[in-house]
Amino acid sequence: MNIAAGVNESYAQLSNYLIYSAMAVYTLAFLAHIAEWLFGSRSKVARTSAALAASAGSAGSAAPAAPAVKVAQRGGGTAVVDRPKVVLRSTSDDRGATDGIGAAGTDEQGELYGRIAISLTVLAFLLHLGGVLCRALSVDRAPWGNMYEFSTAFGVVAVGTYLVLLALGKRVRWIGLFLVGAVLLDLGLAVTVLYAASDQLVPALHSYWLWIHVSCAMISGAMFMLGALATFLYLFRDRYEIKVAAGQGCGRFGSMWERLPAASTLDKFAYRANAAIFPLWTFTIIAGSIWAEAAWGHYWQWDPTETWSFITWVVYACYLHARATAGWKGRKAAYISLVGFGCFLFNYFCINIFVVGMHSYAGV
Structure with a gap:
């Protein structure tokens, strides 16, 4: 423990190791996502795309005719009244387009690559989160006191949001390739251009608003x-x-x-x-x-x-x-x-x- 600087060097070094490990696993996840897009003919990316297009394509069609309704007439008897047809209008940018699935490969192959990509993304996220937490433990404060820390924590929030949406059953797997690539770029800039060693902050930043204001900006x-x-x-x-x-x-x-x-x-x-x-x-x-x-x-x-x-x-x-x-x-x-x-x-x-x-x- 470095008493003078108030920094726990063990946690600081562990944080760096975890961030670099996360980058390596994110790279493997990125490659797996590419393989899914290249070789999967009906992987989950493709099936999700087709399902979403099918639901969007139905926007311009008329709904099935509703059954007729009998209504009572004054003086006795009934009259048959047809329900009005409900027409679902398409939006200006919805052309009823369908998503073709024209890539080579088998369904099982594409799904396998997709599952590998998601599994690697989860592992990378856990390593990434561990790196951010260790950074916080090394200085006993919020781990977003400078641009390096903000960038690493920013990536955790982005990937975490994506994984939560997947866990909730949302059809967002299509963004995985591009999100992992963006997070890799973010971490690459963080460890090369923006890196700053663990250290205490100036007195003006020792405030509970650091937890509130900066975390809100990051999210x-x-x-x-x-x-x-x-x-x-x-x-x-x-x-x-x-x-x-x-x-x-x-x-x-x-x-x-x-x-x-x-x-x-x-x-x-x-x-x-x-x-x-x-x-x-x-x-x-x-x-x-x-x-x-x-x-x-x-x-x-x-x-x-x-x-x-x-x-x-x-x-x-x-x-x-x-x-x-x-x-x-x-x-x-x-x-x-x-x-x-x-x-x-x-x-x-x-x-x-x-x-x-x-x-x-x-x-x-």
């Missing part, structure tokens, strides 16, 4: 990332459906895009993820203002981090408003969503690394 960012991944895939799937409807070639990646859920389903998932977490992001900014008043004596000073957090809030507010406006659904709203996540990333990386502000004392 919000993880959900925004899931929404951004779904939005990004939506744009490709939407273009694929347009080409299929026009009878055009789909390019070398056509077989990949056909495995995704229908564009309307991806768009709906992204919207729900962003809408669900937007109130928490609002609270994050409010909590940060309260903490700023306690630490600096002012609720708001237009610090670069504060400013870009507010800009991110405004962009996502515009996105949600656009989704509530009929003319701004689909690709137009999707672009706003990606701009919002881009603002979040700009604030996190560019502002914190290259711009000096009142948040700079937290260090990289």
Whole structure:
């Protein structure tokens, strides 16, 4: 135990070992996900995609005719009245597209790769979580006091959310490949560019608001990332459906895009993820203002981090408003969503690394 620095070096080293081990297992999970997409003809990814497309494709059809109803007439007797037919209208971006399953391989082979990928993701998540917890034990505080710690904890929240959705029976396995790849990139930047050794924080950060404000920002960012991944895939799937409807070639990646859920389903998932977490992001900014008043004596000073957090809030507010406006659904709203996540990333990386502000004392 390093008494002077107040750091338990054993836990700090164990945390590093666990993070590197998690990265190795995430890499294997990433490769397994690729194998599932390449070789599985009717793996769970494909079956889920087909099931979602089938439910989406039925949106433009009329519901089965309801039986006639007998009603009493004044003066005795009955009259037969047919129930009106209920027509389920399709959305503007739902073309009734179905997901083709055109890859080589057998059902069992694809399902095997899929199960291996999920199992490896669970193992990597446990190692990842252990690394974050050991980091917390090494300094006896919240394990998100600098950019390295925030990045590692951020990945835990993102993968944990994905696994919880799977455990609840949600059909989100299609995002596994892209999420694991994003988390690998996040951890790669963390251990190379953002790494900081375990150490105690400056007195201003020794506050219970570190647990509240920063954890809310981390959870919000993880959900925004899931929404951004779904939005990004939506744009490709939407273009694929347009080409299929026009009878055009789909390019070398056509077989990949056909495995995704229908564009309307991806768009709906992204919207729900962003809408669900937007109130928490609002609270994050409010909590940060309260903490700023306690630490600096002012609720708001237009610090670069504060400013870009507010800009991110405004962009996502515009996105949600656009989704509530009929003319701004689909690709137009999707672009706003990606701009919002881009603002979040700009604030996190560019502002914190290259711009000096009142948040700079937290260090990289």
